[in-house]
Amino acid sequence: MSESGYVGRFAPSPTGRLHMGSLVAAVASWCDARYHGGRWLVRMEDLDPPREVPGAADDILRTLESFGLHWDDEVVFQSRRHEHYLAALQELHEQGRVFPCACSRKELSGQSVYPGHCRDGLSPGRTGRSERFSFHAGTWSWQDAVQGAQVFDAKLLGDFVVRRADGLWAYQLAVVVDDIAQGVNAIVRGADLLDSTPRQLALRAALAPEFPVSHWAHLPILVNAEDQKLSKQTLAAPIDPEQGGSHLLSALEILGQPVEDLRGEDQGNLEELLNRAAARWDIRKVPMGPIHWQGEGQGAGRA
Ligand code: GLU
Ligand code: ZN
Numbered sequence: 031m032s033e034s035g036y037v038g039r040f041a042p043s044p045t046g047r048l049h050m051g052s053l054v055a056a057v058a059s060w061c062d063a064r065y066h067g068g069r070w071l072v073r074m075e076d077l078d079p080p081r082e083v084p085g086a087a088d089d090i091l092r093t094l095e096s097f098g099l100h101w102d103d104e105v106v107f108q109s110r111r112h113e114h115y116l117a118a119l120q121e122l123h124e125q126g127r128v129f130p131c132a133c134s135r136k137e138l139s140g141q142s143v144y145p146g147h148c149r150d151g152l153s154p155g156r157t158g159r160s161e162r163f164s165f166h167a168g169t170w171s172w173q174d175a176v177q178g179a180q181v182f183d184a185k186l187l188g189d190f191v192v193r194r195a196d197g198l199w200a201y202q203l204a205v206v207v208d209d210i211a212q213g214v215n216a217i218v219r220g221a222d223l224l225d226s227t228p229r230q231l232a233l234r235a236a237l238a239p240e241f242p243v244s245h246w247a248h249l250p251i252l253v254n255a256e257d258q259k260l261s262k263q264t265l266a267a268p269i270d271p272e273q274g275g276s277h278l279l280s281a282l283e284i285l286g287q288p289v290e291d292l293r294g295e296d297q298g299n300l301e302e303l304l305n306r307a308a309a310r311w312d313i314r315k316v317p318m319g320p321i322h323w324q325g326e327g328q329g330a331g332r333a
Pocket of ligand 2: 130131132133146147148149
């Protein structure tokens with residue numbers, strides 16, 4: 031148990047092996063938790079079987095361990111938590127915060143914001159396919175430790191899906207239900223999720239008003255030469271545990287942390303490198319990004 035009460039987490043989706051973008055999120059959330067004397071949990075977001083790669087979950091966990099990124103408690107697998115998501119959906123129904131939506135993908139094509147067709151009830155003869163959270167009023171704001179003050183207007187994001195037409199749970203709902211259940215109060219993750227945060231603030235306010243997230247930090251995203259976010263889709267190179275030391279130094283460098291004195295250290299001793307980085311972790315040094323990342327040896331530059 032931590033003295034500080036800080037509970038952070040790393041929540042990878044097992045859609046492939048860790049790449050530099052995901053390693054950055056793991057290292058930053060770990061350092062932030064350890065610096066604050068907090069706990070660091072790992073949750074496997076395996077909610078979308080068609081997108082998953084067999085063996086990826088194990089591979090990610092083994093890679094984290096090989097870096098000395100040890101987690102507290104058991105790893106939570108979202109695929110085993112169906113009844114918790116169902117209970118949350120029922121709770122939101124009772125609050126009148128969700129509604130069935132009959133719109134097909136085709137009907138919504140070309141609309142960047144859900145137009146609210148089904149918000150006030152389904153027209154006769156239509157049947158609900160997905161469930162949406164009513165998110166059409168109010169603004170949501172927070173002070174982000176990396177990206178600064180953030181304000182989002184719910185109207186511009188629109189009512190979002192919490193249960194998909196194929197019956198799968200939406201990321202937004204599952205993340206919030208699990209963050210609440212795991213006692214998470216500090217979220218450090220990629221800035222590609224910035225516009226998920228207002229949605230998650232609203233869900234959290236509905237499901238656990240007494241227990242808000244008190245610390246948010248959205249890390250710079252890494253982009254390739256074509257300005258595309260590093261991901262499996264853009265063929266980001268997987269992390270090679272054999273080169274742990276140089277990957278770790280790259281991740282810290284991307285995060286704006288001093289690494290020069292660590293270069294001379296024994297780079298095989300990743301735990302020691304990590305502990306040193308965590309002891310002097312300074313989130314104020316983390317750049318907003320995006321950051322151009324071509325691979326090892328080229329350093330990190332602002333995009
Ligand atoms: N599973 C999400 C992803 O890999 C991250 C979720 C989160 O950190 O909230 O993109
Ligand atoms: Zn609809």
